[in-house]
Amino acid sequence: MVESEKKTIRTNRRAPRPVPPEAYADAYALAQQVLQRSLSQSEAEKILTARYDLGDRVALGYIGNYLSMKHGGPKVRSTIAADGWRFLLDQFEREGALALQRALSVLWEHIEYLAGPEPKLRKVHADYIGKLAQHIEGDPAATLAEQVAASLKGGDEARAQRLDVAPAYPESVLVARRAFRRNADVIAEVLVQAAGICQGCRLEAPFKRPDGTPYLEVHHRQPLAEGGSDTVENAIALCPNCHRERHYGAGYRDREYS
Incomplete structure (x- = not known):
């Protein structure tokens, strides 16, 4: 190719035009039509390109990234403006925590793919991680125990009325829970010392694991959450019944198991 032809090609290539904010909502509406199968993805991208005179692959970025965030894949390698990501994430936030979490995972993978500092996109991700945290619930087991106690106190008639209208399948929620990285050697040593005998009721273990x-x-005498140490001296081996008693039984902390 001669130099003049190369110069002509470079001249004909234009820089991507800024995407107006109204295009975000338009891209979202077109993506909904793709989901409803009233448009193909390529048709939706052509419409968006024609309406806003977009550069190459920009429409793919806006529509394709939304579809990827909706389903978790396939991944799109065309990026979009930080405000465009914010607009799309706002739509997922309205759908709930699980939808927002899936969308954020796609954004983060996209940031890693770009392999640059990407401060604007990282700021978007951090902002919506903060929003996601507002939707995450605490320990569902503890909450459920409180709800069961309230149900028992509320009477049979009120409970029966709620059961009549209750959904048959439970809602999925994201759970935030503090956990400790426990020492595997402590657990192993306590189990070896117990030699298969519960250190609570002094009976043999109720069953064997698949490995025999x-x-x-293994239970901590003083809970880790209350400052207890993760040591052999602070731990005992219990059968499931005794372990549940230690957590939920009346006055279990006043009992001595040596």
Whole structure:
């Protein structure tokens, strides 16, 4: 190719035009039509390109990234403006925490793919991680225990009325829970010392694991969450019944198991 032809090609290539904010909503509406199968993705991208005179692959970025965030794939390698990401994430936030979490995972993978500092996109991700945290619930087991106690106190008639209209399948929620990285050697040593005998009721373990070892659970005398140490001296091996008693039984902390 001669130099003049190369110069002509470079001249004909234009820089991507800024995408007006109204295009965000338009891209979202077109993506909904793709989901409803009233348009193909390529048709939707052509419409968006024609309406806003967009550069190459820009329409793919706006429509394709939304579809990827909706379904978790396939991944799109065309990026969009930070405000465009914010607009799309706002739509997912309205759908709930699980939808927002899936969308954020796509954004983060996109940021890693770009392999640059991407401060604007990282700021978007951080902002919506903060919003996601507002939707995450605490320990569902603790909440459920409180709800069961309230149900028992509320009477049979009120409970029966709620059961008549209750959904048959439970709602999925994201859960935030503090956890400790426990020392595996402490657990192993406590189980070895117990030799298959519960250190609470002094009976043999109720069953064996698939590998043939007796099933016992290691419990901290002073809970880790209350400052207890993750040591052999602060741990005992219990059968499931005794372990549940230690957590939920009346006055279990006043009992001595040596």
